Amino acid sequence: MTAMAPILLNNMVTVPDQSEYSKHEVFHTADQVHVKNPHLDTMEEDILYHLNLGTKTHNLPEMFGEIKFVCVGGSANRMKSFAQFIHQELDLPGSIDDITDICEGTDRYSMYKVGPVLSISHGMGCPSISIMLHELIKLVHHARCHNVVLFRIGTSGGVGLAPGTVVVTDKAVDCFFRPQFEQVVLGKVIIRSTELDVGVSKELLQCSSELNNFPTVIGNTMCTHDFYEGQGRLDGALCSFSTEDKLEYLRKAYNSGVRNIEMESTVFGAMCHACGIKAAVICVTLLNRFDGDQISTPHDVLEEYQQRPQVLLAHFIKKRLGLIT
Ligand SMILES: O=P(O)(O)O[C@H]1O[C@H](CO)[C@@H](O)[C@H]1O
Ligand SMILES: O=c1cc[nH]c(=O)[nH]1
Numbered sequence: 001m002t003a004m005a006p007i008l009l010n011n012m013v014t015v016p017d018q019s020e021y022s023k024h025e026v027f028h029t030a031d032q033v034h035v036k037n038p039h040l041d042t043m044e045e046d047i048l049y050h051l052n053l054g055t056k057t058h059n060l061p062e063m064f065g066e067i068k069f070v071c072v073g074g075s076a077n078r079m080k081s082f083a084q085f086i087h088q089e090l091d092l093p094g095s096i097d098d099i100t101d102i103c104e105g106t107d108r109y110s111m112y113k114v115g116p117v118l119s120i121s122h123g124m125g126c127p128s129i130s131i132m133l134h135e136l137i138k139l140v141h142h143a144r145c146h147n148v149v150l151f152r153i154g155t156s157g158g159v160g161l162a163p164g165t166v167v168v169t170d171k172a173v174d175c176f177f178r179p180q181f182e183q184v185v186l187g188k189v190i191i192r193s194t195e196l197d198v199g200v201s202k203e204l205l206q207c208s209s210e211l212n213n214f215p216t217v218i219g220n221t222m223c224t225h226d227f228y229e230g231q232g233r234l235d236g237a238l239c240s241f242s243t244e245d246k247l248e249y250l251r252k253a254y255n256s257g258v259r260n261i262e263m264e265s266t267v268f269g270a271m272c273h274a275c276g277i278k279a280a281v282i283c284v285t286l287l288n289r290f291d292g293d294q295i296s297t298p299h300d301v302l303e304e305y306q307q308r309p310q311v312l313l314a315h316f317i318k319k320r321l322g323l324i325t
Helices: 038-042 060-064 076-089 126-142 198-211 243-255 265-274 299-320
Strands: 014-016 069-073 111-114 117-121 149-158 166-173 180-185 188-193 216-223 258-262 278-288
Touching: 060 126, 069 076, 069 126, 069 299, 076 111, 076 117, 076 299, 117 126, 126 265, 149 265, 149 299, 166 198, 166 258, 166 265, 166 299, 180 265, 188 265, 198 216, 198 278, 198 299, 216 265, 243 258, 258 278, 265 278, 278 299
Parallel strands: 014 188, 069 117, 069 149, 149 278, 166 216, 216 258
Antiparallel strands: 111 117, 149 258, 166 278, 180 188
């Protein structure tokens, strides 16, 4: 029998996010994206593999330089609909049928550009959105975009809220209710703050009160690495806890300020914060998790719920562009 390699338990060092960049800080003007990787400057070409774009194959400043609002969400269809919706809302010339997938050479993600708005899908979970965000943030950097704001528009499970409520995230927290994201880098745990932009969130709440057509609240969003056991669901293929255990965890979450649960907000907040990008998370709740686990609401109702974050964001964008007061 061959001997097994020793497992080095003591290599799990936790490092706060400030120290990891101190030696390599790359400075930019205040309104630019802070890509914090000195190696990028030494590369002749940067291939954004999962987006099917690159610095040598595409003129990124020409294609994307005017972008001000970057909107991400899990589903490719939702992000296409959002692009078509925002095209109509901004009253842009041309037909919505001409809006095509910029990443059509790959089926990993879909991307649509409509005037100053970029709409991109990210799939489900932190690993999927994290890969997309690395390439998206580099894209915005290579394109020399200024004053970009990033939004995640998604769906979630509500905690003590009526289905259909829109939650603007105050703090993105992990499953222990901590406002942090843990990234393992070279065998060490790096802890990054998930801080979102308070000003953008306040503006979104102001927009919701102006629209006044669906309930909107501000609250903490819990990000999990799983839809079933990770979110305390009793209806997965595996479940080792009781209904009372589930409700106790949800009550703890509620008491700590959590109002909804989804699967990307912490890494989204962490990466945007580390790169100096203003960011916000807007998710509609599909159900109240105190009442159940299965999403049994009719499809047309779910469709309308999914449009709510889009309607709120469209109002925000139109106000920022001075199209409405
Ligand atoms: O509606 P989207 O953006 O896909 O996000 C939510 O829905 C998925 C689970 O159904 C998870 O990715 C969760 O974060
Ligand atoms: O309960 C839900 C609903 C949507 N997305 C989630 O992650 N959880």
